[in-house]
Amino acid sequence: MESTFKFEQYQGKKLIRKEREGLRTNEIEEKVIEVDVDFFQGENHEIMLDGVKIDIGNVLIKPPLIMQVMHDFPFLKIHFEIEGHSEYIPDNTKSIPIIIKGGQYNFFYLPEVKGTLRYPIRKRKSLEIIFTEQYVKKIFKNNFKEVSTDFGAALEKKIPFAMFPESREIPSHLSLIINDIINCSYEKEIKQVYLESKIIEIFSFLFTQLKDEKKEEKCVVLKKHEHEEILKAEQLIRENIQNPPTILELSKLSGINQHKLKTNFKLVFKEPIFSYLTSIRMEKAKKMLIEEELTVSEVAYAVGYKNPQHFTTAFKKKFNYLPSNLKKEYSLKQKV
Template sequence: MEARQTRSFDKGQMTGITWQCDGILLGHAVSRFTELSGFHSKSANVDVVRMHFGLKGDYLFTYDQLGKTFDLVGGHHNIMYSREFEMTVQAKTLEIETFGIQFPKEVFIQFTQNASDTLKRFSEAIILGKSAILTDSWGTIDSPIQQVIQQIIHCKYSESLKKLFLLSKSIELLVLCADACEASERKTETFIKTKSDKEKIIAVRDLINDRVHCPPNLSEIAQHVGLNEYKLKKGFKETFNNTIFGYLTDQRLQLAKQYLLDTQQTAAEISTQLGYATPQHFNNAFKKKFGVTPFSVRNNP
């Protein structure tokens, strides 16, 4: 059900972990390079639909069966299908982190053939055996998607419960991914129009993730990425459907929940560690987010 793997390639190495449940394959991988380079991968006779999530890092991604090359900035996702699979990745950063889910063709069709119009059209192409991508616009990994992926990576369940958990989270990610890709297709970008600005907004997200315990203020963030505060605030909201403060709050509370489940720290210790003014302030924010108190999570995981 769970397997770890390491793959060496020219000027780099990939380490990863995969999980299987009911024919669905989930995987998380981190590729680190000694200098900017790339790698090639292919598989034959694997009739699956692939959900691809780029969590961190920039790269060029050439998908031979689609006849397309994508220039991707960390924090993106899409759904693709082809009977065979051959790709070349050219790294533009020294570290790339990805997550993926492979659905057997029949399972994916069963889930989606009566869903939204976009998914129906995608499923029809799959039924005909045509190589296809859900939308030409890649979706952005927002807080809900990021949180589900982290829940999968840090899942503590075992055996049958883990299998059920992974199945439910796979379907949840499918819904979130399809909805976000469709929204991206309709969206008119007003504030973030260039790839350079998009990279800066992704850098803001990464900075917040790295400093959840001691978050930077708005002027520090703006100076760090080289955007004025107005464009920073508007661009972040446009990209992630959340304010900078709202995103930070979500990340802090998700991390707090993880600490409650995975450590023996008290709620008061966690609130201090994450920078809350008082345990009561933390308690109120946690209950507003999850509908239960920290104490309830600790005693009823």
């Protein structure tokens, strides 16, 4: 199993990483790789279990770091971008892009990896779990086909799969597991069992979500006019981000009763109205902090927060870093 990374902007420098076939190992193996080159500094903590590899990254890069990437094996990964931003754009139009922003995650399968990998933000913290098809099938044994739904079908047909078309915010339950994995200090044999249990916990959570969403798709199909009503409600939220309507006001403006509004909105946008409002506020705030000469307090007010501290708390929860840190990092990027 071989991965090639070619850095076109740095005289075509090339990195080749090799792994054992099937990620096989008889016991837990660990190593910390420290890197200090002109465009990349930090460390990567690699933990190898039988059939699965855990990569814990904590690095500073010279953005944007762009490389051509190619794997000579099918790629299955659960990716948590704790801080930073990761983009993979395939050369093959039949494949799919994978874009994961800071504070987001995704779970995907790519039969072929050949394309462009881009890191546009200076600081990256990530947890990546790379595994084989045999490993995940071993976890669920005879129940794999039943619980794997669309993911299992994609594996069988060898077609690209991403759990979410747009990567989602890391939920609190998974954040706790991530911290457990990163901060695990058990001795060798105990650590192996502990980490394997945590990976199984993550898979259990993801496959439960897959099944639940499949049930929702089968049980509820919105009529055309119902879908249009929700799109109208979303537009009203987006256009009034600084002073958004209440649920009651939104119900009257969009012509939907409150219960249907809340239920159908979550079906279309995959999160409750208030959570969605917070997400688009944070995305707008991030863009303003990078592109405009505004203070954190001014940005907070512009996206609807009267109290800058409440805004800072929400921003930190969304992206796992403070808005003031984003301004500092962007200033450093401009100076590089």
